[in-house]
Amino acid sequence: MKQLLSGNEAIALGAWEAGVRYASAYPGTPSTEILEALAQYAGIVAEWASNEKVALDAAAGAAFGGARALAAMKHVGVNVAADSLMSLSYTGVRGGFVLVSADDPGAFSSQNEQDNRHYARFGKFPCLEPSDSEEARQFTRLAFDLSEQFECPVMLRSTTRLSHSKSPVDVTMPEGARELEPLPPFERRPDRYVIIPAIARRRHPEIEQRLLDVAAWGETAPVNRIEWGDRSVGIVTCGMAYQYARELFPGYSILKIGLVHPLPLQMIRDFAAQVDRLVIAEELDPIIEEQVRAMGIDCIGKDVFPLVGEFTLANVRAAALKAGLPVAAPDVAEVEAEPPALDVPPRPPALCPGCPHRAFFFTISRWQNKAIFSGDIGCYSMGVLPPFEAMDMLVSMGASIGMAHGVKQAGAQETPIAIIGDSTFFHSGLAPLANAVYNQSEIVVAVLDNRITAMTGGQEHPGTGITLQGAEGQRIEIAPIARAMGIEHVWEVDAWNLKAVRDTLRKAMEVKGGPSVVVVKGACVFTPYFQRRPVAAVDTEKCIACGSCFRVGCPAILKSDEIYATNGKHKSRIDPLLCTGCTVCMQVCPTQAIYQTGGE
Amino acid sequence: MDKVNFLFVGVGGQGTLTASDIAAQVGIDVGLDAKKSEVHGFAQRGGVVESHVRWAPQVGSPTAEKGTVDYLISFELLEAARWVDWLRPGGTVIVNTQQIAPMSVTVGDKTYPAPAPILEALAGRAGRVVTLDGLALATEAGTARAVNTVILGALSALLDTPAGVWEEAIVRRVPPKYTDVNRVAFQLGRAAVG
Ligand SMILES: Cc1ncc(C[n+]2csc(CCOP(=O)(O)OP(=O)(O)O)c2C)c(N)n1
Ligand code: SF4
Ligand code: SF4
Numbered sequence: 001m002k003q004l005l006s007g008n009e010a011i012a013l014g015a016w017e018a019g020v021r022y023a024s025a026y027p028g029t030p031s032t033e034i035l036e037a038l039a040q041y042a043g044i045v046a047e048w049a050s051n052e053k054v055a056l057d058a059a060a061g062a063a064f065g066g067a068r069a070l071a072a073m074k075h076v077g078v079n080v081a082a083d084s085l086m087s088l089s090y091t092g093v094r095g096g097f098v099l100v101s102a103d104d105p106g107a108f109s110s111q112n113e114q115d116n117r118h119y120a121r122f123g124k125f126p127c128l129e130p131s132d133s134e135e136a137r138q139f140t141r142l143a144f145d146l147s148e149q150f151e152c153p154v155m156l157r158s159t160t161r162l163s164h165s166k167s168p169v170d171v172t173m174p175e176g177a178r179e180l181e182p183l184p185p186f187e188r189r190p191d192r193y194v195i196i197p198a199i200a201r202r203r204h205p206e207i208e209q210r211l212l213d214v215a216a217w218g219e220t221a222p223v224n225r226i227e228w229g230d231r232s233v234g235i236v237t238c239g240m241a242y243q244y245a246r247e248l249f250p251g252y253s254i255l256k257i258g259l260v261h262p263l264p265l266q267m268i269r270d271f272a273a274q275v276d277r278l279v280i281a282e283e284l285d286p287i288i289e290e291q292v293r294a295m296g297i298d299c300i301g302k303d304v305f306p307l308v309g310e311f312t313l314a315n316v317r318a319a320a321l322k323a324g325l326p327v328a329a330p331d332v333a334e335v336e337a338e339p340p341a342l343d344v345p346p347r348p349p350a351l352c353p354g355c356p357h358r359a360f361f362f363t364i365s366r367w368q369n370k371a372i373f374s375g376d377i378g379c380y381s382m383g384v385l386p387p388f389e390a391m392d393m394l395v396s397m398g399a400s401i402g403m404a405h406g407v408k409q410a411g412a413q414e415t416p417i418a419i420i421g422d423s424t425f426f427h428s429g430l431a432p433l434a435n436a437v438y439n440q441s442e443i444v445v446a447v448l449d450n451r452i453t454a455m456t457g458g459q460e461h462p463g464t465g466i467t468l469q470g471a472e473g474q475r476i477e478i479a480p481i482a483r484a485m486g487i488e489h490v491w492e493v494d495a496w497n498l499k500a501v502r503d504t505l506r507k508a509m510e511v512k513g514g515p516s517v518v519v520v521k522g523a524c525v526f527t528p529y530f531q532r533r534p535v536a537a538v539d540t541e542k543c544i545a546c547g548s549c550f551r552v553g554c555p556a557i558l559k560s561d562e563i564y565a566t567n568g569k570h571k572s573r574i575d576p577l578l579c580t581g582c583t584v585c586m587q588v589c590p591t592q593a594i595y596q597t598g599g600e
Numbered sequence: 601m602d603k604v605n606f607l608f609v610g611v612g613g614q615g616t617l618t619a620s621d622i623a624a625q626v627g628i629d630v631g632l633d634a635k636k637s638e639v640h641g642f643a644q645r646g647g648v649v650e651s652h653v654r655w656a657p658q659v660g661s662p663t664a665e666k667g668t669v670d671y672l673i674s675f676e677l678l679e680a681a682r683w684v685d686w687l688r689p690g691g692t693v694i695v696n697t698q699q700i701a702p703m704s705v706t707v708g709d710k711t712y713p714a715p716a717p718i719l720e721a722l723a724g725r726a727g728r729v730v731t732l733d734g735l736a737l738a739t740e741a742g743t744a745r746a747v748n749t750v751i752l753g754a755l756s757a758l759l760d761t762p763a764g765v766w767e768e769a770i771v772r773r774v775p776p777k778y779t780d781v782n783r784v785a786f787q788l789g790r791a792a793v794g
Binding site: 168 | 640647648666667678701708717
């Protein structure tokens with residue numbers, strides 16, 4: 001039976017069919033739905049880890065124990081896990097171990113566009129890259145087999161376009177899938193799994209040999225295949241780029257690579273010898289191209305195709321035309337994108353009506369001259385946007401505290417405020433907080449605790465105490481952690497109480513001799529803990545069109561058609577369908593024109 | 601009708617993605633290959649949502665090329681104008697006339713264009729523009745949440761596919777207690793296309 005599945009759902013299906021027993025991940029777009037889908041299957045332990053390294057370590061432990069295990073993360077998550085990953089290649093594994101890396105060409109929801117195929121070369125382990133959902137399912141199964149056959153970690157690379165596209169998948173259960181014996185007794189292999197220097201030195205040549213063995217396997221394995229056609233042009237491609245190549249060069253020869261590391265070099269050489277012009281179509285970095293050129297084979301590659309950003313039919317076509325390649329004409333007569341006849345205002349994202357981050361950003365946005373805003377990644381990254389514009393640096397998850405510390409230690413006159421969410425705090429905030437205590441920097445650490453990982457769509461984490469599969473456990477509170485680190489000045493404050501937020505932050509900025517911590521507590525509106533209150537409304541008699549309420553940046557506050565005669569500006573009005581009654585705008589109105597309605 | 605490109609656009613939270621899911625499923629149900637692809641980075645926070653659906657005997661790329669979309673289905677008035685250059689000249693626009701002001705209008709200094717120039721811009725490119733008040737029709741059917749079913753009803757009326765296939769695909773996606781409301785919403789949407 002065929003069913004439309006997203007790439008992520010298909011990866012989960014393939015993993016389940018392959019007999020995965022344990023899976024762990026930290027959420028991150030576009031990888032998040034893999035674990036969410038896996039958690040629905042019976043007979044699998046699927047968990048949110050506190051960060052990607054923990055997820056990878058946990059899956060590695062499971063694989064050392066003989067289980068098939070999977071870790072999933074977005075591309076930058078692999079950076080967090082890389083320390084273990086590099087050495088896991090040396091130790092090898094017993095049960096199949098698959099790392100899913102979901103890359104983000106186009107940086108739709110990421111801080112960079114890194115191409116994680118480099119990790120497979122760097123770490124010397126195999127990498128598979130599917131081109132649609134059916135392949136995502138099949139390659140996931142294959143990845144587990146390969147991992148056990150060659151006793152090494154295997155990376156399955158996806159991209160946003162694959163993970164978030166749906167295509168038909170045969171969901172009929174293949175024979176032999178998912179029949180699990182109880183886990184065998186733990187088999188001790190310290191000569192392998194304890195990677196002390198003597199063992200690392202012995203293992204290294206074995207790793208090099210293993211890579212050659214995998215490459216030899218890939219020369220004849222069906223994951224790499226040639227679709228012969230007109231041989232005047234031959235295209236070597238992989239992943240989503242295959243789909244664009246197939247559509248734009250109908251009838252021409254294609255070498256579709258499924259095993260993107262190690263490459264089937266002999267196969268490529270033979271293919272190249274049989275076509276007139278060799279084209280390498282790969283998204284992001286020229287990884288195949290460089291290896292082809294290193295063999296002394298000339299090709300068309302990044303000299304014409306984009307190095308930056310996501311491939312699309314349009315940009316691949318344009319590049320191919322420029323190179324004089326016989327690319328298919330578009331379905332319709334070529335149309336230059338006419339400039340839109342009217343000025344279409346942009347629609348930037350915004351903190352939701354009722355968002356617990358609002359009062360905090362409204363407060364600090366006034367302190368541009370006395371504070372430095374060291375930001376982090378989460379919904380609160382939107383603090384950089386108008387009307388707040390209160391973020392001076394943002395690099396990676398957990399970096400806010402370290403950066404605040406460094407700029408203060410270097411002699412900054414202003415007080416750095418590190419702004420970090422609760423999920424991010426558990427991900428990578430604990431170590432830099434300990435560092436700030438240890439080295440006594442006078443920084444303010446503001447933890448915006450909204451009881452969820454909101455940015456990625458609302459996942460649980462150690463601070464919520466609820467697991468991915470729904471078990472309720474221990475909630476870890478943030479303030480006691482800070483106190484246990486010896487931080488004397490730790491406050492908790494209600495996220496929607498503007499005065500309390502302001503007064504507490506002011507006190508925190510006065511603290512001398514070490515860091516202070518302010519935990520701003522208020523649940524995200526998408527959690528069951530968020531409490532709606534009667535909606536707010538504007539008393540137009542009292543409104544003086546001063547614009548104060550617009551500066552809280554709430555999408556529910558709109559310009560009214562009514563003009564205040566004194567200044568000629570629009571009065572405010574509130575959309576009752578959007579307002580959640582959080583009261584923040586009421587607290588900033590100088591004339592108390594905003595009031596809470598009866599509540600109907 | 602062996603090759604059709606659809607582009608569904610709207611604002612986060614409007615049900616755009618569910619509608620495109622259903623359209624892709626209908627493609628499969630009528631015996632074609634189908635793919636759908638969405639970008640929903642900040643959907644939850646009121647950003648722009650776009651979702652491509654392609655039907656063909658064999659679909660390669662899950663996204664269409666700018667200028668080749670046959671049906672632009674917009675859940676919000678302004679978004680139709682934002683995406684209209686993706687439409688093939690002479691293609692069809694279905695637009696829900698609901699207006700959601702972006703922050704650049706409420707907080708910034710931009711203005712939300714009046715409906716007339718927006719519809720003019722659409723007509724400048726499209727062969728046909730179908731406007732409908734999805735919210736009113738959905739409310740008439742029994743729930744404001746059936747806006748996307750109304751819109752799918754209108755879309756189905758423009759395509760050479762059996763209405764029943766659409767209706768069943770929709771019903772499979774909604775909780776049983778909303779089945780009847782959605783059947784009514786679907787028919788109201790179909791009827792809205794004159
Ligand atoms: C290493 C890494 N992993 C995952 C992500 C994806 N990601 C971005 S923000 C975020 C978590 C945000 O949660 P929190 O700090 O609680 O802030 P909120 O969005 O709830 O305000 C995640 C998982 C990332 N950018 N980098
Ligand atoms: S999803 Fe939650 S945390 Fe994110 S902007 Fe909306 S209310 Fe705020
Ligand atoms: S009370 Fe004011 S700030 Fe809060 S959600 Fe309603 S309009 Fe927005």
